Amino acid sequence: MNLGIFIEQVPDGDGAWWEMLASGLGWTLGTAFFAWIMAFTLGSIVGVARTTDKPSLVRAGNAYVELFRNIPLIVQFFVWYFVVPGLVPAVKAWVVSLDPTEHQFVTSIVCLGLFTSARIAEQVRAGIQSLSHGQRDAGYAIGLTRPQTYRHVLLPMAYRIIIPPLTSEVMNLIKNTAVAYSIGLVELFFRTREMAEMTFRYFEAFAAATLIYMVIAMSANRVMALIERRVAVPGYIAGGK
Amino acid sequence: MIEIKNVSKWYGSFQVLNHCSTHVRKGEVVVVCGPSGSGKSTLIKTVNALEPFQKGEITVDGISVGDSKTDLPKLRAKIGMVFQNFELFPHMKITENLTIGQIKVLGRSPDEARERGLKMLDRVGLIDQMDKYPGQLSGGQQQRVAIARALSMDPIAMLFDEPTSALDPEMINEVLDVMVELAQEGMTMMCVTHEMGFARKVAHRVIFMDQGSIVEDATKDDFFGKPRSERAQQFLSKILHH
Ligand SMILES: Nc1ncnc2c1ncn2[C@@H]1O[C@H](COP(=O)(O)OP(=O)(O)O)[C@@H](O)[C@H]1O
Numbered sequence: 191m192n193l194g195i196f197i198e199q200v201p202d203g204d205g206a207w208w209e210m211l212a213s214g215l216g217w218t219l220g221t222a223f224f225a226w227i228m229a230f231t232l233g234s235i236v237g238v239a240r241t242t243d244k245p246s247l248v249r250a251g252n253a254y255v256e257l258f259r260n261i262p263l264i265v266q267f268f269v270w271y272f273v274v275p276g277l278v279p280a281v282k283a284w285v286v287s288l289d290p291t292e293h294q295f296v297t298s299i300v301c302l303g304l305f306t307s308a309r310i311a312e313q314v315r316a317g318i319q320s321l322s323h324g325q326r327d328a329g330y331a332i333g334l335t336r337p338q339t340y341r342h343v344l345l346p347m348a349y350r351i352i353i354p355p356l357t358s359e360v361m362n363l364i365k366n367t368a369v370a371y372s373i374g375l376v377e378l379f380f381r382t383r384e385m386a387e388m389t390f391r392y393f394e395a396f397a398a399a400t401l402i403y404m405v406i407a408m409s410a411n412r413v414m415a416l417i418e419r420r421v422a423v424p425g426y427i428a429g430g431k
Numbered sequence: 432m433i434e435i436k437n438v439s440k441w442y443g444s445f446q447v448l449n450h451c452s453t454h455v456r457k458g459e460v461v462v463v464c465g466p467s468g469s470g471k472s473t474l475i476k477t478v479n480a481l482e483p484f485q486k487g488e489i490t491v492d493g494i495s496v497g498d499s500k501t502d503l504p505k506l507r508a509k510i511g512m513v514f515q516n517f518e519l520f521p522h523m524k525i526t527e528n529l530t531i532g533q534i535k536v537l538g539r540s541p542d543e544a545r546e547r548g549l550k551m552l553d554r555v556g557l558i559d560q561m562d563k564y565p566g567q568l569s570g571g572q573q574q575r576v577a578i579a580r581a582l583s584m585d586p587i588a589m590l591f592d593e594p595t596s597a598l599d600p601e602m603i604n605e606v607l608d609v610m611v612e613l614a615q616e617g618m619t620m621m622c623v624t625h626e627m628g629f630a631r632k633v634a635h636r637v638i639f640m641d642q643g644s645i646v647e648d649a650t651k652d653d654f655f656g657k658p659r660s661e662r663a664q665q666f667l668s669k670i671l672h673h
């Protein structure tokens with residue numbers, strides 16, 4: 191093991207290898223962050239749609255989830271990166287106005303955001319449906335509208351209940367950013383491979399990457415645990431109805 | 432106040448309400464009883480449109496419940512409802528449970544809502560619990576809070592769906608006492624309950640339901656004196672022997 195490799199300069203590059211990895215980490219975190227915001231927002235909307243009494247909304251929501259859940263993630267990356275711009279002229283026009291890194295970054299966010307949103311939609315649906323039907327009735331009975339009942343009665347409890355599976359989704363999302371390497375996004379895994387192949391220091395490069403991925407995943411886990419404790423409802427028995 | 436005319440409802444091909452007609456006048460207390468599955472909850476929930484119905488008509492204070500043009504949230508805000516399983520909002524403190532409807536639906540200021548809510552909480556004897564969460568209260572206390580929550584909205588009528596059936600026996604009376612007091616103050620009430628002591632004490636009329644139909648709709652004295660239908664007699668003898 192040669193830790194000195196990390197401060198060696200990258201040939202034809204600016205900076206040392208550790209800086210390359212740090213920059214890769216930056217793209218990984220940026221992708222995960224924006225994809226999470228997108229996934230959480232869309233996933234909540236689709237999850238809610240699937241619990242309404244409107245059959246058309248329920249069917250559309252179910253189709254959405256099936257679509258994004260059943261196609262391998264790497265295939266979705268290729269479809270968004272290579273196929274969609276060719277099919278939709280407006281997307282094509284926009285994409286050519288971006289530099290390649292921007293294009294890869296945006297594609298990764300959209301692709302991971304949609305993929306993860308389908309999984310979150312499933313959790314949100316399950317969370318809402320685990321609440322007793324009487325909660326919805328109680329909201330309506332005091333005169334709350336349907337959106338108000340979701341906003342103030344159903345979702346606050348549903349989100350609390352699904353914090354553990356949401357934690358796994360955060361961690362999955364972070365790990366899934368590595369697939370963005372397949373369309374050339376210079377995220378952590380891309381940089382790790384690059385370093386390994388150019389220096390033949392496979393062990394050092396991948397040991398560093400392993401460590402970094404573990405630290406991010408564990409931090410995400412801790413943050414979620416902290417949130418879970420912060421929003422815990424006094425006296426509420428999990429699973430009790 | 433509440434007029435139910437020829438209401439029928441189906442779940443698929445299963446008829447859960449069969450031409451039900453009755454009424455609750457202003458200040459009247461009507462008790463609805465009948466075997467499990469006879470449609471009592473369904474009937475009482477049609478009154479505030481928690482359950483839609485396919486046939487017939489219901490009006491509350493002159494407003495048609497089934498009319499698609501009716502502003503249901505506004506109508507529901509005028510009718511208090513108390514559920515078998517309390518259905519307090521577990522993530523809200525007792526005070527928030529009491530004020531959310533007043534603030535979001537009636538547009539009261541938080542201070543005004545709080546004042547009104549605490550007055551109702553005091554009335555059900557739980558003012559010292561205002562900063563707790565529902566999960567920290569006993570079942571009987573939760574149900575009293577649920578009553579206070581409904582009363583905070585200044586309802587013109589109250590619906591109760593088996594408010595004491597989920598309670599341990601020693602907690603039933605604290606809830607019934609609140610209900611009796613309400614009835615004696617002249618609140619218009621429609622109560623699904625098997626508490627015949629309560630019915631004897633404050634009900635004006637008793638309705639007996641069986642298999643989706645209103646089999647008996649009698650004044651309290653007639654009902655307890657000589658139920659006309661055999662089903663009602665059997666039912667009464669069963670629950671009174673408990
Ligand atoms: N959502 C539903 N779908 C189908 N059947 C239902 C539904 N809700 C209630 N029922 C049926 O309707 C009948 C009346 O139910 P309910 O009004 O709850 O009776 P009660 O309150 O008198 O016990 C029961 O047979 C019940 O199984």
Ligand SMILES: [Mg+2]
Pocket residue numbers: 471472473593
């Ligand atoms: Mg019932």
